Amino acid sequence: MTAPITLGLVGLGTIARNQHLPSLAETPALALVAIASRNAALDDLPAYHDIHEMLAAEPGLQAVSLCTPPQGRFEQAVAAIRAGRHVMLEKPPGASVSEVTALAHLAQENGVTLFATWHSREAAAVEEARRRLAExxxxxxxxxxxxxxxxxxxxxxxxxxxxxxGVFDPGINALSVLTRILPDAVHPVAATLEVPANRQSPIAAQMDMVTSSGAPVRAEFDWRQTGPQTWDILVETDGSEILLRLGGAELHVDGVQVSTSVDLEYRRLYARFAELVASGQSEVDLSPLQLVADAFLLGERRTVEAFHW
Structure with missing residues (x-):
């Protein structure tokens, strides 16, 4: 049997504990051997203050998964790539489109894998929706x-x-699904960004887009909804009406639920990362991040009520 790929996890926040750690535990092709975090550690693994300490202390480390905020992630990824480690990026893959493009070039130059992940694309019903929309x-x-x-x-x-x-942190999940399931490319034509008076990023946004075939696409993102949460994508076609609910966990066709399943998004991502490393390939699709960047370029900024925790 092939030995598992040794991996270090950078960042140990909520998403790392709830998704990355259990998913790694169920991925035989990968072995978590170290943690890098400024404020947290695990009892059974070596822990380092930052990625630089981890890379220096763990010469046998083969791969790194970056589960940190997008600001500052570029420098972390560069350090790992230049040290010859394969890199997996949590979404969004970076703070800008151009910096992730630069990482892709750097990974190719250094002969390592770069995987820019979109976990919502791995939701249970996404591929079935894509299949139904293909024609x-x-x-x-x-x-x-x-x-x-x-x-x-x-x-x-x-x-x-x-x-x-801001609100595009969850909104980009919807855009990652959109760009996966539609048979045509899509681009924004207008956007509105609702920015709290005391913040720099939007708490709500609306985007108007159009497919290359001319179909209108409307997106409404809001971080102010309490109670039940809404993560829906409705696609009206010349035949059926396709509705993805709960972030892609459920598929409804013409009002009838036809599929649902358990959450395996991050398990699938780590399995895919192992496959990419084994085959010497990278996977960097920036279309969801590009749509967000375009929304900021095109968006009309509206100041709204200040936000306080």
Missing amino acids: AQVRRVQITWKEDVRHWHPGQEWIWQPGGL
């Missing part, structure tokens, strides 16, 4: 992605800072 004529798309920032990002100031994306 369809899309008439209209409506994205409704509304959740409670206080529940999902309690006290996390980085999300409001430049590069943190």
Whole structure:
């Protein structure tokens, strides 16, 4: 049997503990051997203050998974790539499109794998929706992605800072699914960004897009929704009406639920990372991040009520 790929995890916040750690534990092709975090550690693994300490102390380390805020991740990825380690990036893959493009070139030059992940694409019903839409004529798309920032990002100031994306931090998940399931490319034509008076990034946004075939796509993102959360993508076609609910966990066709499954998103991502490393390939699709960047370029900024935790 082939020995597992040794991996270090950088960042040990909520998403790392809830998703990355259990998923790594169920991925035989990878072996978690070290942690790098400024403020946290695990009892059974070596822990380092930052990625530089980890890379210096763990010469046998083959890969790194970066689960840190996008601001500052470029320098971490560069350090790992130049040290000859394969790199997996949590979404969004960086604070800008150009910096991730630079990472892709650097990974190719150094002969290592770079994997820019989009976990929502691995939701249970996404591929079935993609299959059903492959030959369809899309008439209209409506994205409704509304959740409670206080529940999902309690006290996390980085999300409001430049590069943190604001409401596009969850909104980019919808855009990653959109760019996976539609048979045509899509581009924004207008956007509105609702920015709290005391913040730098939007708490809500609306985007109007169009497919290359001319179908309108409307997206509504909001971080102020309490109670039940909404993560829906509705696609009207010349035949069936396709609805992905709960972030892609459920598929409804013409009002009838046809599929659902358990959450295996991050397990699939780590399995794919192992495959890419084994085959010497990289996978860097920047289309969701490009749509967000375009929204900021095209967006009309509107100041709204100040946000306080």
